[in-house]
Amino acid sequence: MSWLQRLFDAFTAPSPPSMTIVEIEVRTYGRKTSLALSKFESLRASKKLCDLDFVFPMGTKKKIQPRSGGTWPTVDLYEQTCTCERFTNESTHAPRGSPKRFCRHLLVYLAHELGDAAPILSGMAEDGYSRAHSAIFEIYAGDQLLCWAGVPDSDAPFMSVYAHGRRKNDSQPPGTGNVRSYRLSMSGDRWAYGEAPYGAATIKLALAGLGIWSGGKLI
Numbered sequence: 001m002s003w004l005q006r007l008f009d010a011f012t013a014p015s016p017p018s019m020t021i022v023e024i025e026v027r028t029y030g031r032k033t034s035l036a037l038s039k040f041e042s043l044r045a046s047k048k049l050c051d052l053d054f055v056f057p058m059g060t061k062k063k064i065q066p067r068s069g070g071t072w073p074t075v076d077l078y079e080q081t082c083t084c085e086r087f088t089n090e091s092t093h094a095p096r097g098s099p100k101r102f103c104r105h106l107l108v109y110l111a112h113e114l115g116d117a118a119p120i121l122s123g124m125a126e127d128g129y130s131r132a133h134s135a136i137f138e139i140y141a142g143d144q145l146l147c148w149a150g151v152p153d154s155d156a157p158f159m160s161v162y163a164h165g166r167r168k169n170d171s172q173p174p175g176t177g178n179v180r181s182y183r184l185s186m187s188g189d190r191w192a193y194g195e196a197p198y199g200a201a202t203i204k205l206a207l208a209g210l211g212i213w214s215g216g217k218l219i
């Protein structure tokens with residue numbers, strides 16, 4: 001490719017998704033905030049749309065064992081399709097890379113192929129709720145990836161948070177364990193099944209500051 005072509009491509013390439021950066025100041029003055037800060041006095045949080053439009057060579061196909069038994073559907077990573085009933089009935093028209101496109105079989109195969117290159121996929125595969133999301137954002141605290149947030153369609157009771165689990169030697173979030181899925185109430189301040197991710201207070205603060213979640217109250 002010539003330098004002129006490269007220059008042309010650089011100018012015509014689509015711009016990366018815009019980053020929303022918020023500076024969150026929380027003043028406590030000895031009073032309790034419902035979003036307690038563990039470490040930060042102020043948090044510089046940002047979000048970026050998570051790109052799930054992975055590109056694979058033509059013919060990257062595999063039969064995947066379904067959780068409920070029965071016939072094994074065929075997943076095609078090049079086409080981003082699956083032959084299971086749910087995909088056929090609900091996902092065929094969802095755009096490539098949209099969370100609504102990914103049945104569990106697609107997620108399991110993608111997670112297997114991409115591994116640590118896309119750690120969120122194992123969390124999404126574990127979360128039977130991920131197809132309810134209209135978008136998934138990467139949430140950063142400063143330059144560090146804090147978690148992923150699955151934003152549901154309006155009026156859904158929960159959103160999903162995908163975050164690295166805590167390992168024994170982790171001294172501060174984010175952890176270094178596998179990505180797990182958690183659900184945060186959209187209207188209240190609680191985690192489903194009482195299971196909160198490592199760094200939950202910081203995560204909630206970032207989500208509230210970025211306008212993704214409003215269940216907590218900041219004073």
Ligand SMILES: [Zn+2]
Pocket residue numbers: 073082083084085086087103104105106
């Ligand atoms: Zn499927």
